[in-house]
Amino acid sequence: MSDYHQPPLDDQHVVHTAKPSMSPDTDGASNAEPRKLSRRKLLAGLGATGLAATSVMLWNGDNSRSVWADVYTDSSRKKHGVPLPSGCCFLSTISDLRALTAPDPDAVYYVTDPGQEGFFSYDSLDSTSADNTGTVLVSGGGARFKRHLSDVLSASWFGTKGDGVTVNTAAFQAALDAAAGKTLYIPKQHGPFYLTGQLFVASNTTIELESGTIIQAVDTLSRIAPYERLLRLKMVQNVVIRGNGATLRMNKTAYTSSEQAHCVDISGSRNVVIENLNCNDSGGDGFYVGAYEVTAGYGVCRDIILRDCSADNNRRQGLSVISVDVLLVENCRFTNTKGTAPEAGVDLEPNGQNQPLRRIRFKNCLAEGNAGAGFLTALLKPTRLSPLMDVTFEDCTTQSNLYGFSINSAGEGANAPQGEIRLIDCIAEEAQSSGFWDIGNSSDSLRRSYIRCRAINCQTTQEPDSIYGFSASFVVTCATSKPRVSIGNVEMIDCQSIDTRAAPLVKHGFALKKRSAQKISDVRFFNCTTIGGNQNTYLIDSVAEQVTAVNHPQPRHAVAASASVSYNWLGAAVTNQPALGNITLTLPVAKAEIRYTFVVDAAFQMKLQASGSGGLLTPDGPKSFIASSLAGSTITLRGRADLKWEIVSAVGDWLTDSGV
The missing domain is CATH 2.160.20 (Pectate Lyase C-like)
Known part of the structure; x- marks a missing residue:
């Protein structure tokens, strides 16, 4: 699309309606016969909301505002209205403009189609831009009409229908393509949901969905390579999606084979933020972060944020992460995955x-x-x-x-x-x-x-x-x-x-x-x-x-009778507190860095028996056992790689009653 600027408008009060005339002009083509429309009638025809929704795109005095803010949040504009543009303005429809063969290059045309309202002007220098319904309209004679834009586009301009029946793939893709470098606002559907096939998001795009919006994939996304996903961020950068609680979903019952039908696929992309978006009922994953169909050498995903999102009742995963460098997933919910x-x-x-x-x-x-x-x-x-x-x-x-x-x-x-x-x-x-x-x-x-x-x-x-x-x-x-x-x-x-x-x-x-x-x-x-x-x-x-x-403090493991020392006693101090007589504790085969602590709490002998002759290393040489009957005595043994036990620390006499 070529750069285009609003032509000068001279008369502040003259407004016309444009209707194609049924009478041919001198060269045989039908042409519009403008009819003046008063300022009062134009205001009545637009309505306060329609005027506020479109005038911000025509006037340069308030570039800091967005369509979304003007339409949905600024009650003062709805109450007081905004000035009409100067010069000639014709009320029209999209079909009227497409039928117009000799447009006025100094006029502004106001399209009144519900959901697609806005100001358009004829660009005499452009003969190549394609008709996308939303921002460029092409007449039968090849005239290009350009919508006056701010920084926000509405998906409804491109003819999206949320009736649950109409497939909106072409309309949504045209809206996403036109929104590159800008913000695309997706209003809540009037019916049950929007229906669409696979969609691609361009770099430097912000998508804002109205709360309650539901976008559902068709039941025919490809389940064989090349796989199709509902929304794809493929090798792009600087993308923001603000869900405001909106939902992307599929008819999960239609996807009983394969596992690749994801709601959102982020592959080979960087600087992506997705907030408050629900991805449910997919034939694969709710969210996918990886490198599917990424050109060699392009790079892995980097700097990805998922915040306040949820994924429910997906077939394979709520979220799959295949490759990424810097990923923050914050305050998200992943629930009820079942299928494959x-x-x-x-x-x-x-x-x-x-x-x-x-x-x-x-x-x-x-x-x-x-x-x-x-x-x-x-x-x-x-x-x-x-x-x-x-x-x-x-x-x-x-x-x-x-x-x-x-x-x-x-x-x-x-x-x-x-x-x-x-x-x-x-x-x-x-x-x-x-x-x-x-x-x-x-x-x-x-x-x-x-x-x-x-x-x-x-x-x-x-x-x-x-x-x-x-x-x-x-x-x-x-x-x-x-x-x-x-x-x-x-x-x-x-x-x-x-x-x-x-x-x-x-x-x-x-x-x-x-x-x-x-x-x-x-x-x-x-x-x-x-x-x-x-x-x-x-x-x-x-x-x-x-x-x-x-453990600090160290727990106690009480042993009342002779027993084999278990590995399950690690971390505790083994005590003979409940014993009513002498006991023998048989040590397991020593293993590197395994440690036991033994405590004589009852005034009876505690004998520590090695599993083999000379299995206990002491200052008096190798012993087959050591023992103490003095209450308060403690000893810690550590296993070695040579299958011997060595004394780490000891209190009391453990060597007098010892054997080779």
């Missing part, structure tokens, strides 16, 4: 080695009622050569999902991605299985940190001691389908397992369990506790090594 795996509220899952998950932050988000995990991070494809991962979930909550938070499948060796995933002040409530499920992540892959997280009344439907949930709130384990030599590199700090039900279902707060031949290594617990339900704090597999559990 993974069925998560949110899924972070790169499709390849070079797709980053960097500087990602979820803040105060909710995932509820999803058939899969609430928040899922799946790391099957990244490798050690992938960009360092940096993901944070903060103040996020899950309710009534299969799992609350799940991180899975980080490989090992050359396939071990690096970086850190942090969960801070997150809550998992009433998960069918575990609240926090860390599965199949190798101990040489990225660190997972759980800080002040709480699992509340989880394990609602799983069988007791299931092979994946272990009746525990926090689980670190492996999958048979993704074998690992060693799983670990996890820390849990100030985390709690809570079961307040009359019939508790959680048996263990924190479980470290192998699935076949894995080792468990490099896991750290600090001040992790349980509340209610008579839970064991830990369920730790005997293969575990380099596992530390520290």
Whole structure:
């Protein structure tokens, strides 16, 4: 579209109506025979709202205002009106202008079609612009009429109809194309919803939807490559979408195959903000952030914000994040995903080695009622050569999902991605299985940190001691389908397992369990506790090594009779307080960095027996056992990689009664 400026208008009072004459002129073409219309009749014809809605685009004295503000928020303009433009003005319709063959280059034409009102002028210098119904009208004789524009366009200008039947793809796309560099306002439909096919948004565009607007996809979006999505931001930048509670949706029942029919697809784009928009009932994801059909070398998504948005009843995910550098998801809801795996509220899952998950932050988000995990991070494809991962979930909550938070499948060796995933002040409530499920992540892959997280009344439907949930709130384990030599590199700090039900279902707060031949290594617990339900704090597999559990103050584990020392006692001080006589505690095979503390509270002998001869290293040499009967005596033992126990600290005499 060529640059165009309003022609000079001289007479402030002469207004005409333009109607094509049925009589041919000298060259045989029909032409308009203008009829003067008084200023009073024009005002009456426009109405105060129509005048306010269009005059702001003609006058240059108030460029700071938008159409949306003038039409919907400025009651003073509706009450007092605005000045009429100077010069000739003709009342017309779109069909009248398209039939006009000899327009007046010095006239202004006011289109009166409902929802499409506005001032147009003939641009004699333009012979190429296409008719888009909204901002450019082309007559049968090739004349181009240009709408007088401010910084805001209305989708209704382009002939959109929200009757639930009319397919508006061409009208909406024309509106989006014309709005590049400006703001497109989409008014609420008069019928049930707008119906449309796939739409593309241009760079430097702001879209503002009126509250209550519903835009629904046709039932025929392509489910085979190249896939179609409802709204696409493909390799664009500087896009803002203000939903004001509006909804993009699909007829989910029509999409029973494939998983790619998304409501909003953001691919290879940067500087995108989407606020207060609902994306529901899709055949795939509500929101998708990735690199679909992105030209090689164009770059990954960067600087994306989703704020106060929601995604409900989608088929695959509420939100899928495939690749992005800088993503903020704040105050968003992801609910009731069901249809095809993974069925998560949110899924972070790169499709390849070079797709980053960097500087990602979820803040105060909710995932509820999803058939899969609430928040899922799946790391099957990244490798050690992938960009360092940096993901944070903060103040996020899950309710009534299969799992609350799940991180899975980080490989090992050359396939071990690096970086850190942090969960801070997150809550998992009433998960069918575990609240926090860390599965199949190798101990040489990225660190997972759980800080002040709480699992509340989880394990609602799983069988007791299931092979994946272990009746525990926090689980670190492996999958048979993704074998690992060693799983670990996890820390849990100030985390709690809570079961307040009359019939508790959680048996263990924190479980470290192998699935076949894995080792468990490099896991750290600090001040992790349980509340209610008579839970064991830990369920730790005997293969575990380099596992530390520290609590301040240190809890006590009471032993009344001789027994084998369990890995589940880590983090507690083992006491003989209830014993009524001497007891022998048989130590397990020593593993690197495994620590136990023993306290003699009752005045009976506590004997610590190694599993093999010389398994206890003391200042007096290797011993097979050590013992003390002096009340107040304590000792802390640490396992070594050579399968020996060494004394870290001791109070009292543990060596007098000792044996080789």
